[in-house]
Amino acid sequence: xxxxxxxxxxxxxxxxxxxxxxxxxxxxxxxxxxxxxxxxxxxxxxxxxxxxxxxxxxxxxxxxxxxxxxxxxxxxxxxxxxxxxxxxxxxxxxxxxxxxxxxxxxxxxxxxxxxxxxxxxxxxxxxxxxxxxxxxxxxxxxxxxxxxxxxxxxxxxxxxxxxxxxxxxxxxxxxxxxxxxxxxxxxxxxxxxxxxxxxxxxxxxxxxxxxxxxxxxxxxxxxxxxxxxxxxxxxxxxxxxxxxxxxxxxxxxxxxxxxxxxxxxxxxxxxxxxxxxxxxxxxxxxxxxxxxxxxxxxxxxxxxxxxxxxxxxxxxxxxxxxxxxxxxxxxxxxxxxxxxxxxxxxxxxxxxxxxx
Numbered sequence: 242x243x244x245x246x247x248x249x250x251x252x253x254x255x256x257x258x259x260x261x262x263x264x265x266x267x268x269x270x271x272x273x274x275x276x277x278x279x280x281x282x283x284x285x286x287x288x289x290x291x292x293x294x295x296x297x298x299x300x301x302x303x304x305x306x307x308x309x310x311x312x313x314x315x316x317x318x319x320x321x322x323x324x325x326x327x328x329x330x331x332x333x334x335x336x337x338x339x340x341x342x343x344x345x346x347x348x349x350x351x352x353x354x355x356x357x358x359x360x361x362x363x364x365x366x367x368x369x370x371x372x373x374x375x376x377x378x379x380x381x382x383x384x385x386x387x388x389x390x391x392x393x394x395x396x397x398x399x400x401x402x403x404x405x406x407x408x409x410x411x412x413x414x415x416x417x418x419x420x421x422x423x424x425x426x427x428x429x430x431x432x433x434x435x436x437x438x439x440x441x442x443x444x445x446x447x448x449x450x451x452x453x454x455x456x457x458x459x460x461x462x463x464x465x466x467x468x469x470x471x472x473x474x475x476x477x478x479x480x481x482x483x484x485x486x487x488x489x490x491x492x493x494x495x496x497x498x499x500x501x502x503x504x505x506x507x508x509x510x511x512x513x514x515x516x517x518x519x520x521x522x523x524x525x526x527x528x529x530x531x532x533x534x535x536x537x538x539x540x541x542x543x544x545x546x547x548x549x550x551x552x553x554x555x556x557x558x559x560x561x562x563x564x565x566x567x568x569x570x571x572x573x574x575x576x577x578x579x580x581x582x583x584x585x586x587x588x589x590x591x592x593x594x595x596x597x
Contacts, residue, residue: 293349300353304360311364311385320372323384327365334358338413352417355409359421362405363387363398370397388428393435399425416475419466423459423480430455430488449492456488467521471592483525490514490529494536501545508537520593 262269307330318326334357341351367384370376387395406422409415434451463481470477498504511533518526538556546552570577582590 296349296353300350300357304353304357307357307364308360309388316383320368320370320376323368324365324372327361327368331358331361331365334361342413348415349417351413352415355413355415356417356421359402359406359409359418362402363395366398366401391431391435393432395428395432399429399432410477414475416477416479419477419480423484426455426459426481427484427488430459430492445495449495452488452492453496454492456485456490456492459485460489461485464521468588468592471588471595482523486514486525486529490533494533504537504540508534511537 261267262271267275307327315323334354337354338351338358341347341354364384367376367387382390382392382394386392387398402425403422406418406425410418410422430452431448433455434448459481463478463485466481467478493507493510498507511530514526514530515534518524518528518530542552542556582593585593
């Protein structure tokens with residue numbers, strides 16, 4: 242999915258074209274022709290349109306039926322029964338993907354049906370393990386709780402899902418296929434802890450630490466993908482950024498510390514996240530960074546300066562100071578941005594230019 246180029250942006254662009262035609266910068270015929278070109282060009286770009294909402298709603302319902310909403314009744318089919326049902330679903334999903342791409346040129350529905358195939362991978366592995374009696378031997382849980390319970394036994398299913406997802410991405414180059422890969426990597430941040438520690442109920446401190454570092458690795462992977470795909474209109478990094486930031490920020494925010502310096506460091510990290518979000522035009526950094534900064538200010542107001550009369554006034558002045566910094570940045574943005582970008586590698590300059 243893309244973070245820019247929404248339906249509202251397109252309506253604004255059309256109004257701008259009409260204003261330009263009214264001022265004589267181009268003719269009305271040229272404005273309409275340009276608008277038709279932009280509309281056709283954006284058909285396969287995910288946006289908040291009613292058609293796209295129906296696409297994703299239907300796709301998520303179908304994917305959820307085989308994942309989150311799986312019932313215990315399916316266990317009656319047995320391991321081989323589950324495996325062959327999944328195989329039939331996967332064949333149907335692949336056929337629909339080819340049909341949408343080759344015959345209808347519908348990239349978004351194709352991405353959803355291809356993602357549906359990847360989402361079937363853990364159930365296929367579960368069916369095979371159950372068929373050969375391996376799942377019962379290791380005391381595994383029913384598949385229904387795969388998406389709700391942390392368990393190191395899911396690791397094989399997750400690794401196979403990553404392999405299937407990578408193969409589908411190599412074959413179809415559809416951005417939505419990154420979603421199940423990102424979700425699986427997020428699951429692994431939680432399931433890898435008991436696997437590494439050998440404990441069924443690993444300590445929360447270890448879980449938080451693993452989540453933080455694993456999330457940071459996923460964010461770095463997303464940035465690498467972003468740089469590699471900088472010349473493509475497709476946004477392959479969105480889902481990796483989302484779940485990477487979620488794992489990193491979640492692990493960071495759940496860490497407990499009695500030291501005010503450590504809490505101040507937490508604020509600084511969140512402010513850096515806001516800055517990264519602004520530079521890369523990735524709202525997920527700004528959203529979670531803003532939540533973290535607000536949480537720290539809440540801590541100051543309710544714990545550190547709870548009886549202070551000066552703190553609200555000081556915070557107000559800080560707020561207006563930040564606004565003033567924004568005004569200064571707006572005045573000199575082009576010059577300062579040019580100087581900063583000039584010292585960056587060419588690939589990163591191209592990425593920032595693409596992200597606006």
